[in-house]
Amino acid sequence: AQSVTQPDIHITVSEGASLELRCNYSYGATPYLFWYVQSPGQGLQLLLKYFSGDTLVQGIKGFEAEFKRSQSSFNLRKPSVHWSDAAEYFCAVVVTGGGNKLTFGTGTQLKVEL
Amino acid sequence: NAGVMQNPRHLVRRRGQEARLRCSPMKGHSHVYWYRQLPEEGLKFMVYLQKENIIDESGMPKERFSAEFPKEGPSILRIQQVVRGDSAAYFCASSPETGGNTIYFGEGSWLTVV
Numbered sequence: 001a002q003s004v005t006q007p008d009i010h011i012t013v014s015e016g017a018s019l020e021l022r023c024n025y026s027y028g029a030t031p032y033l034f035w036y037v038q039s040p041g042q043g044l045q046l047l048l049k050y051f052s053g054d055t056l057v058q059g060i061k062g063f064e065a066e067f068k069r070s071q072s073s074f075n076l077r078k079p080s081v082h083w084s085d086a087a088e089y090f091c092a093v094v095v096t097g098g099g100n101k102l103t104f105g106t107g108t109q110l111k112v113e114l
Numbered sequence: 115n116a117g118v119m120q121n122p123r124h125l126v127r128r129r130g131q132e133a134r135l136r137c138s139p140m141k142g143h144s145h146v147y148w149y150r151q152l153p154e155e156g157l158k159f160m161v162y163l164q165k166e167n168i169i170d171e172s173g174m175p176k177e178r179f180s181a182e183f184p185k186e187g188p189s190i191l192r193i194q195q196v197v198r199g200d201s202a203a204y205f206c207a208s209s210p211e212t213g214g215n216t217i218y219f220g221e222g223s224w225l226t227v228v
Contacts, residue, residue, distance in 0.1 A: 043221040
């Protein structure tokens with residue numbers, strides 16, 4: 001079955017440390033890939049997206065993600081985390097030819113220690 | 115430049131009442147999606163609509179839930195005879211068309227059934 005996996009439910013990092021949030025997908029074809037961030041009680045904000053081309057994509061707030069076809073992964077990274085980055089992060093995919101129906105991972109809750 | 119607008123942001127209903135959630139897509143967007151986020155879970159696709167048409171309702175519960183996107187006015191997600199298990203955040207999203215276009219989310223409507 002098609003799925004999106006975010007293996008880490010909770011991650012805690014110190015402010016200023018680097019961050020990597022993992023995302024793996026299982027689809028036959030290359031999907032469109034997204035990372036969204038959600039603060040408590042808020043909606044989802046798009047951080048970045050990958051459709052095609054350069055496999056390293058830059059997003060807002062200093063985030064980047066790298067698509068690795070061989071590993072079916074689309075991990076999110078940030079070199080230096082800020083306390084305001086504490087939130088929940090969702091990886092999502094759209095299967096090409098499947099309309100725009102997003103399939104989400106279960107999310108990773110990021111806590112930042114000062 | 116308004117984004118996806120949802121209202122109400124918070125709604126409290128007693129068991130057995132009806133809940134109506136409204137969504138106005140971004141200007142120029144003709145595709146609307148509804149997602150549900152249950153406590154401690156990720157977002158699950160419910161339904162995808164275009165003006166006056168339901169394109170994909172594979173995620174909609176079989177009973178009590180319905181959605182519409184009329185020619186004029188917002189999209190409506192309607193939940194009849196609500197039960198406690200319907201308590202969740204309901205997110206609307208929109209896109210200009212399919213084929214890999216970015217999907218933008220509203221701030222969500224939090225339904226609490228008491």
